[in-house]
Amino acid sequence: MENGKIMKTLYELRNEIEVDTDLKKQLRKTFVKKSRTRKWKNAWIPLLAAASLFLAFLLSNEQVPQHVKASSLKIANAISFLDIGSGEITAYTYHDGRLYLSLEGRGIFVYGNELKKVLNNAADSFSRSSKGEKLLFTYNGDVFLFDVKTTKSEKVLDGTPDSSYIYPEWKDQNHIYLTKVTDKEKQIVEVNVQTKEETFIASGEMASLVEKEQKLVFERHGEIIIYNVKSGKETIVDRGKYPSVTNDGNYISYVKERSGFEDVWISDMDLETKNKVTTNPSPRFEPSGEGMYRYQFPIWGNDERTLYVMKKRNDGENGPAKIMKIELSEQSSTEIETVKSYLQALMVRDDDFAKSLLKDQPEFLTYSNPKQIGFQILETTKKEQSTSVKAEVYCTDTSLAYYKVSTYDFTLMKENERYVIETVKELSATELLSNEQNEIELVKDGKGEALFSLQDIPQSFIQTENIRFSSLLRTHDEKTVIFSLQGMDETSKVTLFSFNRETKAFNLLATLEGGVMYKVALDATGRYLTADYSTDALDSKMLIIDLEKGKQTDFTNVRSKFWKGDKLILEEVAETHSMYYQYDPHTGSKINY
Known part of the structure; x- marks a missing residue:
């Protein structure tokens, strides 16, 4: 029987069935009421789900920078935050918010809240990427695995008398890319770390893997090359050296020389745009046709907005090697x-x-x-x-x-x-x-006003006659002068005072044993005072005073650089290096700068 005839017969049978219309109306009312109640009761569920997705979208946008073309990235800040005065930096890499550095003859160090030695062995090169907590490094032609959590290392591959390995790069858990160096050439090879089987990939050096596209970026004879692992196709990016790629594979960084001046450049992986992100000045005294600096190893941080690059003087002054941090932003x-x-x-x-x-x-x-x-x-x-x-x-x-x-x-x-x-x-x-009369004088618009003299200070505060005024400042509200008295005898102390311009009262803030005062500085709120001094020619000491609570915090081998609002930018000074940090006097914590 055709479908149409079946439906017609059923419809006719339905009309012949006797129905209790009163019961039908009652059931309809009950059904409609419950249906409407259920509908409005659960209406918030899809709305909440949508709101949750939207919130997650917003949060993810805050944490992950939006991808833009290399030419759209601008320098937001650039600062040399780490100076190495003793020991050549032979290699460095960035992993999980920390910089790992190898210093020749001294070992491997990690730069976190301090420069801490984690391995006695030095390194010739590090891997750009990691597998979990595992980094790779090379030393004297051999390849090592380094566990950053346990700080243990193990050799995974030996070089030979005829060849050595450098510039390791992870492919997967069992395979790595290396630059194999022989007397004749440099080759990119793939090595199975379990079987030691080696496969030739291409001529070149310093390969970085773009995992999502299965491409290698490396240098060959002064050119940056993109190599398609599957097809073998090669594309020239630019003239340059020391290539590195971002973790997401969107950008390439490298050093390029033009007319004797080296600078750090970045390029889109699709090669649409390029951008120079350093400004290498001419030498200060005698122009030589070369830039003041030589740049090496521009590597990326965790995101695609931060670069770390080593720079060295190129003008004969042989200053310390510096690690510079370059922050990029799509916003001017x-x-x-x-x-x-x-x-x-x-x-x-x-x-x-x-x-x-x-x-x-x-x-x-x-x-x-x-x-x-x-x-x-x-x-x-x-x-x-x-x-x-x-x-x-x-x-x-x-x-x-x-x-x-x-x-x-x-x-x-x-x-x-x-x-x-x-x-x-x-x-x-x-x-x-x-001034010459041993007075503290305020000079404004060419007019001087003597505020007080040495003779005005209560004699109970004066410990020796051989004394002079030293570092001083005026508070932001202009009501108080903070000053120091420098004893001129070998055993003399340095004393810090405040002077209230309204009441003419002096107050002793601190007494420092011996030494020389260099400077005092006040934070933007006027609450915290720093005093830099030394007790001999080799040390650097600093004192932070909470002027509200009178609390004092002492630091050794530290110099204050400047107050950034109510946070202090300080420099930790060691015999072989110096580093910048940001210190919060409210919490007593410090972070990398």
């Missing part, structure tokens, strides 16, 4: 951020980065004295074609009782999609100094 730095970066670069004496933010670059920017030790942004004014940023800058002299508060006007203009400082003008200056 604002006018205020540009001024902040400029002033911070001056305070850590990174003239090269500071100059890159100026339209017209002077030969010198920083001097030994007086030196900048802090700043505060006051106001910003938008104009038709420029922006004015006013800032208060604090300077001191490390050998004299001298402190200066200057108000500067920075005029900025947009150039090549970023702000540059066109002019810097000092609008006003207030100086605090010790």
Whole structure:
């Protein structure tokens, strides 16, 4: 029977069935009521699910940088945060928020909250990537596996008298890529770490694996090459050396030389755009046709917005090797951020980065004295074609009782999609100094006012007649002067005082055993005071005083660099190296800078 006839017969039979219409109406009311109640009761479930997905989307967007073209990435900050004065840096890599460095003849160190030695063996090269907690490194032609958790190492592959291995790179748990070096050439080879079976891949060196695309990026004869592992196809990226790729495989970093000047460049993996992310200046004194620095091993941090690169002087001064951190952003730095970066670069004496933010670059920017030790942004004014940023800058002299508060006007203009400082003008200056009459004098707009003299200080505070004023400052509210007295005898102490300009009262803040005072500085809130001093020619000591609670915290082998708001940028100084950290006086914690 056809479907149409069946449906017609059933319909006719339905009409012949006797129905209790009252019961039908009652059941309908009950059903509709329950149905509506159930509908509204559960309506929040899909809404909550959608909201959860949307929130997860927002959070993921905050944590993972949006991918943009290399040409769109701009330098947000660049600072040399680690100086190695003794021991050549032979290799370094980045893993899980930490930098691992090999120092020739000294071993492998990790840079976290301190520079800590983790292995006696040095390394010639590290793997760019890791497998879990496992890194690879090479030394004297052999390949080693290094467990960063246990800090144990084991040899996994021996070199031979005729060949050696360098630049390891993980492929998977059982296979690694290596550069095999012989008298004739350098080859990229794949090695099974279990069977030691070796497979030739291509001529070249320093391979990085782009796992998602199964491509290798390496150098050959001064060119950066992308090699398709499956097809064997090769594509030239650019002239350059020391290639490295981001963990997500979106960017390539490398060093490129043009007209004698080396710089760090980045390229899209699809080669659509390229971007230079360093500014290598000319040597200060005698132009030689070469840049001031040589760059090596530009490696990426955990994300695609941070680069670490080693730079060395190229002008005969043989300064220490420095590790520089370059922070990239798809957003141009604002006018205020540009001024902040400029002033911070001056305070850590990174003239090269500071100059890159100026339209017209002077030969010198920083001097030994007086030196900048802090700043505060006051106001910003938008104009038709420029922006004015006013800032208060604090300077001191490390050998004299001298402190200066200057108000500067920075005029900025947009150039090549970023702000540059066109002019810097000092609008006003207030100086605090010790005059010939042994008085502390405040000089403002050319007019001097004597605040107090040595004779005004209560004699109970004076421990010797052979004494002089040393480092000093004025608090932000201008009501208090904080100053130090420097004993001139060998056994003399350094004492810190405050002077209230309204009540004329003196208060003893701290007594430091012997030594020489270099500077005092105040955080942006006016609560925390740093005092840098030394007890002999070789040590560096620092004291932080909580002016509200009177609490003191002592540091050894540390110098304060500047206050970044209420956080202190400090430099830990060792016999062979120095490192920058950020210290929070509220919590007593420090983090990498």
